[in-house]
Amino acid sequence: MVIVLAAILLVVLLTCVPYLVTIALAEGPTTADASPIFGVTVPEGYKQWELIAPAEEAAPLDELRAVVGNRTAIDAYQGGKLPFPDGTILVKRAWKRKQSPEFSSATIPGEPTTVQVMVKDSRKYAATGGWGFGRFVNGKPVDEAQHRTCFACHEARAKSRDYVFTRLAP
Numbered sequence: 001m002v003i004v005l006a007a008i009l010l011v012v013l014l015t016c017v018p019y020l021v022t023i024a025l026a027e028g029p030t031t032a033d034a035s036p037i038f039g040v041t042v043p044e045g046y047k048q049w050e051l052i053a054p055a056e057e058a059a060p061l062d063e064l065r066a067v068v069g070n071r072t073a074i075d076a077y078q079g080g081k082l083p084f085p086d087g088t089i090l091v092k093r094a095w096k097r098k099q100s101p102e103f104s105s106a107t108i109p110g111e112p113t114t115v116q117v118m119v120k121d122s123r124k125y126a127a128t129g130g131w132g133f134g135r136f137v138n139g140k141p142v143d144e145a146q147h148r149t150c151f152a153c154h155e156a157r158a159k160s161r162d163y164v165f166t167r168l169a170p
């Protein structure tokens with residue numbers, strides 16, 4: 001009897017484990033992929049999002065940037081809506097500036113450097129103007145100290161625009 005029960009238990013366990021693993025993997029980004037303080041992750045599919053505006057950063061960073069947004073962000077921009085509604089996500093992509101190999105005066109994106117994210121959730125992030133921040137290098141969040149600088153700079157210079165610098169490119 002004990003052996004039969006043990007055998008049944010074993011079969012049940014062996015059947016369940018793969019499902020449990022699948023469920024665990026389907027949970028998506030783990031906390032290791034989330035930014036400190038805010039718990040922001042790199043949003044899925046952001047490479048397909050619409051462009052809000054490009055930007056260029058002078059030396060020493062020498063970067064090309066593109067700020068893109070999800071549907072909520074684009075709708076808010078097009079409607080001239082401020083503050084941005086909850087659910088807005090803005091992503092700043094950045095690359096090293098590179099000279100075009102085909103045309104010397106043209107600058108093209110080189111190596112990607114960082115992905116920076118702002119997520120609007122006015123309750124969850126009430127202490128930082130309603131925005132959660134995340135900065136990622138190679139898909140991994142940078143340290144907590146860097147995440148402490150985000151809101152301070154955005155607040156000091158872009159407070160009247162709901163802490164967002166980028167305007168919709170004409």
Ligand code: HEC
Nearest residue numbers: 055090092116117118133134135146149150153164165166
């Ligand atoms: C010293 C100032 C400064 C700090 C610190 C800073 N930012 Fe920004 N951020 C800017 C500026 C200026 C822009 C406008 C685009 C550009 O010039 O790259 C910007 C743009 C952005 C954007 C696009 C939306 C917008 O406001 O235009 C995101 C997203 C962003 N920053 C995230 C972050 C995150 C995450 C951190 C912290 C890890 C951070 N920023 C720290 C100055 C700063």
